[in-house]
Amino acid sequence: MKGVTWMSGNNEEQKTYYRLAPCPSYDVEGMESWLEDLAEEGLFLTSDGFFCGFGFFHKEEPRKVKYRLQAGETPGNILADGDGPEKEQREISEALGWEFVVRRGEFYIYRSMREDVREMNTDPEIQAITMKMVEKRQLSSVTTCLIWLVLYPLVKKNGAFLVPMLYMKTWFYFFSLALILYFILSPVWKFVYYTKLRKKLKKGEQLNREKDWKKKAWIQPVKNIIVILACCAWGCLVLANIHRNVLFEDEIPLKDYTGNPPFATMADIAPGKTYEIRPMGYSNTVVEWSDVLAPVNYIWEEVAEVWVTEDRSVYGLWDVNYHEVRWPWMAKLVAKDYMRMDKERDFEIIGELDLGVDYAMAYIDDIHMEKIVLVHGNKVLQGTFHEYAGGQENYFTMEEWAQIMADSIK
Amino acid sequence: MPKKSMELLTETMFYVLMAFCKGAMCGIDVAEFIEKRTKGRILIGPATLYTILGKFEKEKYIVEVQVEGRKRTYEITEKGRLAYTEEVARLKQCVEDAKAAAFERGDLDEWK
Numbered sequence: 001m002k003g004v005t006w007m008s009g010n011n012e013e014q015k016t017y018y019r020l021a022p023c024p025s026y027d028v029e030g031m032e033s034w035l036e037d038l039a040e041e042g043l044f045l046t047s048d049g050f051f052c053g054f055g056f057f058h059k060e061e062p063r064k065v066k067y068r069l070q071a072g073e074t075p076g077n078i079l080a081d082g083d084g085p086e087k088e089q090r091e092i093s094e095a096l097g098w099e100f101v102v103r104r105g106e107f108y109i110y111r112s113m114r115e116d117v118r119e120m121n122t123d124p125e126i127q128a129i130t131m132k133m134v135e136k137r138q139l140s141s142v143t144t145c146l147i148w149l150v151l152y153p154l155v156k157k158n159g160a161f162l163v164p165m166l167y168m169k170t171w172f173y174f175f176s177l178a179l180i181l182y183f184i185l186s187p188v189w190k191f192v193y194y195t196k197l198r199k200k201l202k203k204g205e206q207l208n209r210e211k212d213w214k215k216k217a218w219i220q221p222v223k224n225i226i227v228i229l230a231c232c233a234w235g236c237l238v239l240a241n242i243h244r245n246v247l248f249e250d251e252i253p254l255k256d257y258t259g260n261p262p263f264a265t266m267a268d269i270a271p272g273k274t275y276e277i278r279p280m281g282y283s284n285t286v287v288e289w290s291d292v293l294a295p296v297n298y299i300w301e302e303v304a305e306v307w308v309t310e311d312r313s314v315y316g317l318w319d320v321n322y323h324e325v326r327w328p329w330m331a332k333l334v335a336k337d338y339m340r341m342d343k344e345r346d347f348e349i350i351g352e353l354d355l356g357v358d359y360a361m362a363y364i365d366d367i368h369m370e371k372i373v374l375v376h377g378n379k380v381l382q383g384t385f386h387e388y389a390g391g392q393e394n395y396f397t398m399e400e401w402a403q404i405m406a407d408s409i410k
Numbered sequence: 411m412p413k414k415s416m417e418l419l420t421e422t423m424f425y426v427l428m429a430f431c432k433g434a435m436c437g438i439d440v441a442e443f444i445e446k447r448t449k450g451r452i453l454i455g456p457a458t459l460y461t462i463l464g465k466f467e468k469e470k471y472i473v474e475v476q477v478e479g480r481k482r483t484y485e486i487t488e489k490g491r492l493a494y495t496e497e498v499a500r501l502k503q504c505v506e507d508a509k510a511a512a513f514e515r516g517d518l519d520e521w522k
Contacts (some may be wrong), residue, residue: 029522063447070457088437089460092437093456095456096438096441096456117455118454122422122454122455123422126423127461128428130457322493
């Protein structure tokens with residue numbers, strides 16, 4: 001593959017060649033072997049290093065050179081490979097025949113054009129000490145990933161994961177989970193590799209510089225391409241979702257909605273009576289969607305007024321989150337998830353209600369709203385009714401409006 | 411009782427301390443000293459040397475005394491000197507024990 005033409009230090013034009021690394025950055029033996037093989041073909045790694053798995057090379061007279069990877073003093077990171085070695089380290093290396101080329105990941109890459117040059121590492125036990133340092137950094141990465149990608153989201157949602165999964169769609173949830181697992185398992189894999197390498201060095205064994213990198217050369221590039229494409233796709237999906245949310249594209253105004261929701265709405269609290277939606281600016285919408293684990297889902301937000309008698313109206317907020325999941329046991333778990341998500345500072349359980357459904361629990365959420373979660377078969381409903389009574393006593397007690405909701409899902 | 415990690419000096423570490431016992435030096439001087447002293451038997455690698463210097467500085471066996479451009483000069487501390495003399499004593503004892511064992515076997519050819 002040919003690439004960009006650039007001007008070298010002595011103003012001679014040199015083309016840059018790109019080669020996809022056949023092994024991961026942490027495969028010390030594979031990387032050294034591969035770079036040395038490329039040098040015998042006339043390709044020499046430049047100080048531009050690597051980008052997205054592609055190495056930058058110049059073409060020169062083919063010859064035997066030695067490449068060695070040396071663990072870096074400071075951690076590399078995913079965005080930039082980090083700094084080069086300390087000045088003293090470079091001074092000593094150059095005096096003893098080794099030039100620093102570039103950093104890749106956790107390792108500095110050194111090169112020597114001299115066949116009789118002494119090795120970078122002449123004491124395997126000492127080399128094992130630097131590998132231990134890299135191992136510790138990797139363990140720290142694993143811990144960080146576990147905390148931020150797994151524990152933090154769970155703690156934030158008080159351990160709820162089913163409801164967030166239904167809201168973001170199960171397929172997207174598992175797609176995200178697969179990426180999370182990859183980013184957690186990646187440092188774990190590296191940690192295991194470094195541990196094996198360190199133990200090998202501690203036994204006094206030398207690294208295998210003749211490692212056959214060609215054997216599984218297709219795996220790394222294919223893996224890189226899949227990961228890059230998956231991350232791009234994930235990013236596009238997230239942006240598209242944000243865009244939809246900002247523009248409220250999924251929300252249908254209730255005044256335009258012609259569907260028939262499978263649960264009670266405010267109009268059902270006094271059937272046949274005068275009913276009027278009250279515009280609130282942010283409410284009176286319905287979102288409806290289907291999911292592989294829950295074919296029917298609704299988010300219903302309604303502010304309306306119903307004239308229950310000639311001289312009495314009921315004006316309030318009627319919110320329902322409704323799901324028909326695949327299995328009754330899942331319905332119970334979803335109901336528990338809703339309660340977990342509301343479990344903040346002032347959360348309080350009121351108690352189980354006898355409404356003629358499989359499960360009915362009432363509680364007060366963190367903003368002092370009375371809420372219920374109902375389960376009947378594979379149906380789950382989380383609902384709230386907040387009456388704006390304007391100083392009067394509420395027309396409905398909690399048990400009454402809860403019964404209306406429960407009757408609608410039986 | 412098992413020895414702790416810094417109590418066990420590898421051969422290379424021992425020679426690095428030996429170099430500093432001669433006087434303050436920078437890393438390259440240490441490499442040259444070891445090569446001359448061992449008549450080329452030990453050629454310390456740059457990565458090995460740099461790691462040992464870092465470890466010795468951390469353990470306060472050596473201390474930096476001068477920086478000139480990219481060169482850092484170190485000198486040995488009392489702690490480093492003590493570690494060196496202890497290692498010399500240990501190695502002497504090993505040689506004495508080996509001599510005694512050979513004498514018991516009646517095999518003194520290797521000591522001629």
